[in-house]
Amino acid sequence: MPMSNAQIAQVFYRIAELLQIKGENPYRIRAYEKAALVIESLTEPIEKIYREGRLTEIPGIGQSIAEKISELIETGKLSYLEELEASIPAGVVELLKVPEVGPKTAWLVYKELGIKSIEELEEAARAGKLRNLPGMGPKSEENILKGIERLKRFSERVPLGIALPFARQVVEWLKERAPIDKIEPAGSLRRWKETIGDIDILVTSTEPMQVMDAFVSLPIVREVLAKGETKTSVVTEMGIQMDVRVVEPDCFGAALQYFTGSKDHNIHLRRIAQDMGLKISEYGVFRGDEKIAGVTEEEVYNSLGLPFIPPELREDRGEIEAAAEGKLPHLIELKDLKGDLHVHTKHSDGNFTIEEMALAAKQLGYEYIGIADHTKGLGVAAGQDEQEILQQKEEIERLNEKMEGITILAGVEVNIRMDGTLDIDEEVLDQLDFVIASVHSAFKQPKEVMTERICQAMEREVVDIIGHPTGRLIGKRDAYEVDTEILLDTAVRTKTILEINAFPDRLDLPDTLCRAGKGKGLKFAINTDAHSIDQLNLIEYGVATARRGWLEKEDVVNCLPLEELLKVFRRK
């Protein structure tokens, strides 16, 4: 079994953790973390890169790590990691998971008290044994207990679809309760990352303490972790940590840039600044004592000789290099979309009529809307059979004659059965404007079977789009076991469009596969999979995922005007 990029990345993350405990040179630790991150975000299998002898061409991978990758690929294990594991008692690394506990504390409690697990740490803290350790006191003991409590209750990252509306609500509340000039969520939320570790909100105000007071007294605050003039951290009722930072107005751009991250993007920028003899912080870009930028983000990037880089790209996955070469993509925007091609109605498990969905789409400024209800194989969703599908098509034709300003497309979301066949006759599918095919059953098939199953569906000429191609539900269900390389290649060869499902639970295709697919010349459709009028608005999540995948409007078929789109559907 070849090792996946993710598995190899995990090995280096593990090494970094172990080295932390050992108190190793922080930069050496950083190097392993950086290598793990870069491997994780590769768009091709690292094994292939290894076979072609290109490992050290990857930025952040040098001689030493390349050798370790070779060993992992060839033998499936790594002697260096085994030695490290042997030199540190199992369980001590686990302590790092506790907020407030870092490598120093973990090592201290192990050495002094022999603590090797979170349970033992909790016991010792409750027994008051920690307060007498050097550098610690009653407060730190209490904080460790609180940290353990927090870890037990909420260690998981929160899906973007929950964090974003929540953050927007808090922004509204703060505006009502304190004198605020500018306010903007930053962090991974602003980069539209699919899950959020904590929420950062950036504020400019002449009365920082009033903002902080208003913040900590919001009813959603469960616990205040820290409160100062410029930074306040709380844990909210739903368990997610939220930080508010207040800065001077003339720092807003620099602070927004800084707090948006990612960490790796910022470190890379700072290196560039350093090379130019500049210093960059959340307060601005400085040459000596002179501040040369900071009011806007654009100014910050420009001062480094770079164009503005959209937040969705800031993961240090080559965007800084692309910016320096003037090769940033012109990312797709919400306004580029001319329609949504995957919505459900009362004809299956949707909550509104075709007409109601169409009117709502018109309100959003769309030129067309694609109805794609479930088919009979999906009993739980009241899927339609052949006859019902044709009746629905007639209803759509009648509506199109009556309605103005929007065209309804008759489509379907047909099931890909276990054996790769479709659960609706192809003669019927042929009569529709377009066909989405999706997997809704037998998720646990072995990788080869699932890959073959989806590829077989793509080979059918009637199939235009594959719906939510990996099947993942973020935080709930992993993607099906599927060979994404074969999936993407088959989609390119058969000219099948892959969906970017905008449902925040799905965001499927994921951003990294969007980017890999674009590299192969693939086309995409950004769809909401809406079951109600309200859910049509989820499209912004799909656009964000496409942007994180470096997509431009030319890559996305529902940016085409109706006539062009229909040609694409007929091309197979």
Next chain:
DNA sequence: GCCGTTTTCGGCCCGACTGTTTTCAGTCG
């Protein structure tokens, strides 16, 4: 451990907050 049209050695992003401290270490992002 990585990296280099200033460098193959000597750097490596930068600051806030807290707690236990008499000036700073640890943690976090």
